[in-house]
Amino acid sequence: MxxxxxxxxxxxxxxxxxxxxxxxxxxxxxxxxxxxxxxxxxxxxxxxxxxxxxxxxxxxxxxxxxxxxxxxxxxxxxxxxxxxIEFVECGDLTLAMNENDAIALRGLAGQLSAMGDDVRWVGSDDLREMEPLLNPAIPGGMFASASCRVNxxxxxxxxxxxxxxxxxxxxxxxxxxxxxxxxxxxxxxxxxxxxxxxxxxxxxxxxxxxxxxxxxxxxxxxxxxxxxMVKPVKGVNLNVQPAQGSVGRMIHGSWGILVPRNDGSMIVGATVEEAGFDTRVTAGDVHSILGVGNALMPSLRDAEINWSIAGLRPGSGxxxxxxxxxxxxxxxxxxxxxxxxxxxxxxxxxxxxxxxxxxxxxxxxxxxxxxxxx
The missing domain is CATH 3.50.50.60 (FAD/NAD(P)-binding domain)
Structure with missing residues (x-):
């Protein structure tokens, strides 16, 4: 050099x-x-x-x-x-949190499938078989097999x-x-x-x-x-150690996400807030994330929190x-x-x-x- x-x-x-x-x-x-x-x-x-x-x-x-x-x-x-870098081909489930969501996601899954994407609607029974720890009240979800994850x-x-x-x-x-x-x-x-x-x-x-x-x-x-041109958008994630097992796929539901890690832990998040360059993790952030996480996977109530972190995403206009x-x-x-x-x-x-x-x-x-x- x-x-x-x-x-x-x-x-x-x-x-x-x-x-x-x-x-x-x-x-x-x-x-x-x-x-x-x-x-x-x-x-x-x-x-x-x-x-x-x-x-x-x-x-x-x-x-x-x-x-x-x-x-x-x-x-x-x-x-x-x-x-x-722990690249894993795991697929992604976007969950319907109510019947209106289910109608919309069924339609979207059909449209994407018609475009050639490997996407399909998964009903409640199949969802329980795929991810038994998810909330049994969830009526179904859209599964995209091509999505992956990385550490x-x-x-x-x-x-x-x-x-x-x-x-x-x-x-x-x-x-x-x-x-x-x-x-x-x-x-x-x-x-x-x-x-x-x-x-x-x-x-x-x-x-x-x-x-x-x-x-x-x-x-x-x-x-x-x-x-x-570019602005900070704060986001908070938690890493937890589930007491009763993790999920095998990435999960999206409401505004929440669950992302499994190779070590058995799980990322639970993620907030979105325009708060300048503030990188504090507040009690409100943790409360909100755990609330949506528990709604997706009730057994997370017993999970141990490994760490919490805030990052400033580079948003644009x-x-x-x-x-x-x-x-x-x-x-x-x-x-x-x-x-x-x-x-x-x-x-x-x-x-x-x-x-x-x-x-x-x-x-x-x-x-x-x-x-x-x-």
């Missing part, structure tokens, strides 16, 4: 880690900077859900590509990094270790404080510990990416308008990711705004950002172009 890498990536969550992985694997010198530890923010607080996404929209195609990459690269990443708390570290194997530089505890611009072109990033020059800068700092546009546009930045070149700067890219699907979209995002670095025009990313906020 030279003193001035080709690319500097700001942010060491799962998105920045994936960008570093794909760049380094292609032989492009890169440096990944994070103000804390790798994967220590929203990537650490996620649930690890990799949902199938039917359709032909750019978002659906990005999600489909990313899920395909998880299937393809999981054994490769394990070999490269020595870390098992999100291992993913960023695995990608970074693999990237380092290919020559990427990784610097933790380095806070970037600004972007240096010379003659209308970015020349690197400033940090409390000095300056790192680069030909290309990638902003992938999750919920903190939104405020970074001020470094380029001063008071004309989207973060100073009513429609910010229109709930779509923000991926592409920043307007007016052909050597500044952004990869953020993935909201609740950063884990799912991580690998495909890393791949397309590497394509942009290598000169792709990003035609297939027009829906995600940051210019829509300017």
């Amino acid at each position: 030279t003193d001035s890498p080709e690319v500097v990536i700001v942010g060491g969550g799962v998105i920045g880690a994936a960008v570093a992985y794909f760049l380094a694997k292609r032989g492009i010198p890169c440096s990944l900077l994070d103000k804390g530890r790798i994967g220590g923010e929203s990537s650490n607080a996620a649930s690890g859900i990799l949902s199938s996404s039917p359709g032909e929209s750019q978002y659906s195609r990005l999600a489909q590509r990313s899920l395909s990459l998880f299937h393809e690269l999981t054994p490769v990443i394990r070999e490269e990094s020595g870390i098992d 999100n708390q291992r993913l960023a570290s695995a990608l970074v270790l693999a990237a380092q194997r290919y020559g990427a530089e990784v610097r933790q505890g380095v806070e970037v404080t600004g972007i240096a611009v010379e003659n209308g072109r970015v020349s690197g990033v400033m940090q409390r510990q000095g300056f790192t020059g680069a030909n290309i800068v990638v902003l992938a700092a999750g919920a903190w990416t939104g405020a970074m546009d001020r470094w380029l546009y001063d008071d004309q930045a989207p973060s100073d308008t009513r429609v910010p 229109d709930d779509l990711p923000v991926i592409g070149r920043m307007p007016g700067y052909d050597n500044v890219l952004v990869a953020s705004g993935h909201y609740r699907n950063g884990i799912l979209l991580s690998l495909a995002t890393g791949e397309v950002v590497a394509d942009l670095v290598e000169g792709s025009n990003g035609q297939l990313l027009s829906d995600f172009d940051p210019e829509r906020f300017f």
Whole structure:
């Protein structure tokens, strides 16, 4: 690694880690900077859900590509990094909490099945057979067999270790404080510990990416308008140790989720709240999560709480990711705004950002172009 890498990536969550992985694997010198530890923010607080996404929209195609990459690269990443990211093809059950839900989900299951998705309605008897610990009052649910899960708390570290194997530089505890611009072109990033020059800068700092546009546009930045490019959306998850057994599949019901882990524990969540950069876990958060969790799986009342965590998801002004070149700067890219699907979209995002670095025009990313906020 030279003193001035080709690319500097700001942010060491799962998105920045994936960008570093794909760049380094292609032989492009890169440096990944994070103000804390790798994967220590929203990537650490996620649930690890990799949902199938039917359709032909750019978002659906990005999600489909990313899920395909998880299937393809999981054994490769394990070999490269020595870390098992616990990728499991388990399927996903979306539960009908009442008869109106049941009518709607039956119709949706039929529509998705007609589009070619492996999705079906599961009645109450079959549901009891599939997941006997679920609330027996639930009338049924929609089962999507293609959905998978991953241990999100291992993913960023695995990608970074693999990237380092290919020559990427990784610097933790380095806070970037600004972007240096010379003659209308970015020349690197400033940090409390000095300056790192680069030909290309990638902003992938999750919920903190939104405020970074001020470094380029001063008071004309989207973060100073009513429609910010990226904003923090707080989410709280619990990890519990069920006393009477877990579920085998991911469960969605009402606003709650249950996600089994390989160690026998279970993620129960997840709240959604716009509360700025507040990362406290409150008694109200825990009460709400346990309430919906118990409604889905009554035996959770006896579960032991292993830990609770709050993360700041990077939402966007229109709930779509923000991926592409920043307007007016052909050597500044952004990869953020993935909201609740950063884990799912991580690998495909890393791949397309590497394509942009290598000169792709990003035609297939027009829906995600940051210019829509300017």
